[in-house]
Every structure is written in C-alpha cells, then in structure tokens.
C-alpha cells in the first residue's frame with residue numbers, strides 16, 4: 001500500500017523528504033531497515049486494515065527462537081510459524097489487496113502453506129483436547145495453559161498423556177514435536193510468566209505489586225498474587241493471619257516469619273527475646 005515511487009515508505013524505518021520538479025514535497029523510504037512488529041501493528045491501525053494480528057507476537061517469538069536457539073529447534077517451529085502466518089497472509093491478500101492467494105503466490109506455494117497449516121492445526125487441536133478434563137484450580141493457570149511451550153524445542157504442541165488426570169499435579173506432559181517428556185513445573189512457570197508478562201511490565205513501570213511471586217513452598221515463580229495461591233504446588237495463603245494483630249500474611253511474612261506472625265510483630269517479638 002506504499003504509494004508508487006516511494007521506496008516502500010510504509011515498511012521502512014527511516015523516511016526522508018524529497019522535492020520533485022514541481023516543488024511538491026513527499027516522504028519516501030530510506031535505508032534498508034524495515035519496521036518492527038510494534039510498528040507493523042501501529043501502521044495497520046493507521047491504515048485501518050482489518051487484519052487479526054494477534055498471532056504476530058508468537059511469530060516474532062518463533063523467529064527469535066530460530067535465530068538464537070540450537071539449529072534443531074528451527075525446523076520444528078517452521079510449521080507452527082506457517083500456520084500462524086496463514087490467516088494473516090490470507091486476509092491481507094483477499095480482504096485488503098483483493099487478490100486470490102493462489103494467483104499471487106502460485107498454486108504450489110499456496111497449497112503447501114494450506115497443508116502445513118492444516119497439519120499443525122489438527123495436531124494443536126488434539127493437544128488442546130487432551131486437557132479437556134483438567135480442572136486448573138487457578139484462572140491464571142487456565143489462561144496460561146493456552147501458552148504451554150516445550151522447554152526443549154519451544155513448540156506449542158504440548159499434550160497430556162495421562163487420560164486419568166483431572167488436576168495439574170497429575171499431568172504427564174509430552175511434546176508432540178520432539179517427543180520428549182516435559183517437566184510440568186518448568187512448563188507452568190514459563191507459561192505463567194508469558195501470560196502475565198504485560199501485568200508484570202505495568203507493575204514494574206507504574207508501580208504496584210507484581211502478578212507473580214516466588215512461592216515460599218515450591219520456590220517457583222508461580223505464586224499468583226491476586227489468587228493468593230501458588231498455581232504450581234497449590235500452596236494457599238488464604239487464612240494465614242498474624243496471631244497478634246490478625247493481619248493477613250503476605251508471601252514475605254510467610255517466608256520469613258514462620259507463617260504465624262506479620263513482619264512487624266515478628267520484629268517486635270524478636271526484640272523481646
């Protein structure tokens with residue numbers, strides 16, 4: 001959608017002004033660097049392009065993993081990347097550019113794209129369905145379950161192989177891509193961190209309590225602040241009070257003061273000793 005003769009101004013990071021023979025000034029693209037994900041989203045908004053870009057973040061993550069992780073990781077993620085990119089490519093070509101994808105990309109390329117996306121989606125749906133009977137016992141973990149990744153190859157194709165599992169403790173997590181078993185604690189911690197990334201960022205920049213804390217029982221970063229409960233080991237802070245002043249205990253009170261005194265009274269009692 002960049003105007004003709006603008007050196008693809010919409011996708012270039014740098015722009016420069018030029019003046020034509022008639023004295024008209026316009027901006028054209030400059031340099032080789034292209035805009036990043038956030039700028040792509042911003043540009044789509046400005047141009048009122050009605051394209052669902054929610055998968056773009058995951059695509060950026062995959063590109064990053066392919067670039068920085070072991071070379072074996074790359075191929076396992078390509079199919080997922082194609083599958084995530086498919087709806088974006090399709091809606092840009094069909095809805096915005098008013099073309100047929102097979103005309104623009106060629107029958108062969110478009111067919112393979114559709115096929116890879118289909119295969120991935122089928123496997124992904126099967127993985128998701130393997131968690132149908134699970135009661136996550138935590139809203140945060142239920143949401144994070146959509147973001148499970150294999151700790152070995154980062155694929156999103158994680159399934160539960162214990163059909164009898166009805167709670168998070170009894171899951172047997174297997175990666176359908178690399179075939180390895182995944183430690184549930186690693187998977188939960190990583191997925192919660194990603195699912196609550198934005199809240200953590202806001203808490204850090206605007207002040208406020210972080211959404212996740214280190215659990216005093218399992219030592220994982222899986223204690224969900226607004227649920228007062230650890231989504232990994234189930235440790236529940238609800239009901240823990242200071243036996244002097246009855247104030248509800250914080251995670252730190254519990255961690256450092258034996259679970260029955262607030263930090264203030266722990267301090268006072270310490271003095272009396």
Ligand SMILES: [Zn+2]
Nearest residue numbers: 150153175178
């Ligand atoms: Zn894997």
Ligand SMILES: [Zn+2]
Nearest residue numbers: 215218230233
């Ligand atoms: Zn815990």
Ligand SMILES: [Zn+2]
Nearest residue numbers: 242245262265
């Ligand atoms: Zn107290």
